[in-house]
Amino acid sequence: MSSYAPIKVAAYLLRLDGALEDGNYDIALTDADRQRAAEIRSLPQRAAFLAARKALRELLATRLSCPPAEAPIISGPDGKPRLASGNIEFSLSRRDRWCAVALSADAPVGIDVETVRPLAGMDEIVAEFFPPVVRTAFASAAPDQRQIVFFRWWTRIEAAVKASGRGLDFSISCFEGVVYQTCEVVPGLAVAVAVAGEGPVIIDWHIRNLNSYRN
Ligand SMILES: CC(C)(COP(=O)(O)OP(=O)(O)OC[C@H]1O[C@@H](n2cnc3c(N)ncnc32)[C@H](O)[C@@H]1OP(=O)(O)O)[C@@H](O)C(=O)NCCC(=O)NCCS
Numbered sequence: 001m002s003s004y005a006p007i008k009v010a011a012y013l014l015r016l017d018g019a020l021e022d023g024n025y026d027i028a029l030t031d032a033d034r035q036r037a038a039e040i041r042s043l044p045q046r047a048a049f050l051a052a053r054k055a056l057r058e059l060l061a062t063r064l065s066c067p068p069a070e071a072p073i074i075s076g077p078d079g080k081p082r083l084a085s086g087n088i089e090f091s092l093s094r095r096d097r098w099c100a101v102a103l104s105a106d107a108p109v110g111i112d113v114e115t116v117r118p119l120a121g122m123d124e125i126v127a128e129f130f131p132p133v134v135r136t137a138f139a140s141a142a143p144d145q146r147q148i149v150f151f152r153w154w155t156r157i158e159a160a161v162k163a164s165g166r167g168l169d170f171s172i173s174c175f176e177g178v179v180y181q182t183c184e185v186v187p188g189l190a191v192a193v194a195v196a197g198e199g200p201v202i203i204d205w206h207i208r209n210l211n212s213y214r215n
Pocket of ligand 1: 049052053078079080081091092093094095111112113129130154157158161162163165166167168171
């Protein structure tokens with residue numbers, strides 16, 4: 001039996017539909033958030049950024065007992081977003097109409113969500129970014145399983161890279177000192193959470209339409 005205290009993580013998989021049409025962000029966001037949004041040229045991507053940012057701020061605000069716009073999100077030199085004060089670690093990912101957020105008071109976390117889809121250049125990405133053990137798993141997958149195997153590992157790698165904050169340059173060694181878990185309960189979606197630390201890890205998954213994610 002492990003002598004380590006469990007690392008607890010809350011992971012939210014949020015369908016953005018309602019929020020994308022809502023467009024009411026004034027109270028939840030900061031001027032810096034709006035400035036970042038204005039720099040996103042694609043309107044659907046800008047709407048997704050705003051909706052996801054609002055969701056992240058509201059989840060953090062609940063933990064910090066403050067208004068959403070006052071959750072002190074900053075970007076470190078490595079680009080990893082952090083809180084300037086408060087002991088909550090967090091991570092965010094967006095893909096199409098989905099957003100994923102991980103929160104933990106115990107350890108740095110990373111999360112990634114991807115739609116399982118045809119992708120050109122999978123073999124080249126595997127050869128360049130995936131650790132050797134994963135290359136073997138991908139090479140031995142049946143042809144009709146290759147997409148799901150690819151995105152299962154892609155999300156684990158991205159989540160691990162985000163947890164450590166080291167960037168994709170370290171993707172080959174990204175699983176060192178990291179524990180990860182995958183959620184594939186939504187057909188066509190791959191989601192992974194990674195934690196920088198040693199297990200055991202307890203992940204509390206919440207899958208919601210954004211308008212009702214507090215339930
Ligand atoms: C930036 C990166 C951390 C994730 O990018 P992504 O998968 O394209 O996008 P996601 O939506 O999953 O994540 C974006 C979020 O990651 C967070 N993020 C950005 N830089 C980060 C860093 N250095 N560490 C941790 N999190 C970071 C931010 O919260 C960002 O959200 P925001 O734009 O709303 O602020 C990085 O891994 C990257 O550049 N990926 C490119 C994709 C790729 O080539 N993947 C190869 C697969 S192995």
